[in-house]
Amino acid sequence: VFEEKLVKEIDKRACAREQLTLRKMPAGWRVGVDPLPFDPCCWRPSRAEREFLDLAERLGITSDDAKSPRPEGT
Numbered sequence: 001v002f003e004e005k006l007v008k009e010i011d012k013r014a015c016a017r018e019q020l021t022l023r024k025m026p027a028g029w030r031v032g033v034d035p036l037p038f039d040p041c042c043w044r045p046s047r048a049e050r051e052f053l054d055l056a057e058r059l060g061i062t063s064d065d066a067k068s069p070r071p072e073g074t
Contacts, residue, residue: 009033014040 016031021039043051 010036 012033013036016033017035017038018040019025020031020035022042
């Protein structure tokens with residue numbers, strides 16, 4: 001079972017790492033949290049979705065909704 005508070009903390013740390021790695025931030029800009037210790041990888045959306053769903057299934061958090069295709073543009 002995942003705790004919402006933990007998920008939010010990990011998400012904030014992942015966003016901080018993405019900003020530091022993938023974006024040019026203004027001088028003096030600081031992240032408000034400790035970034036995750038690994039660099040993000042850039043995948044095509046189809047691969048990112050596949051990787052996400054595979055991980056969710058391994059963690060036991062899949063749902064029927066997660067496997068439904070989304071309309072184009074969402």
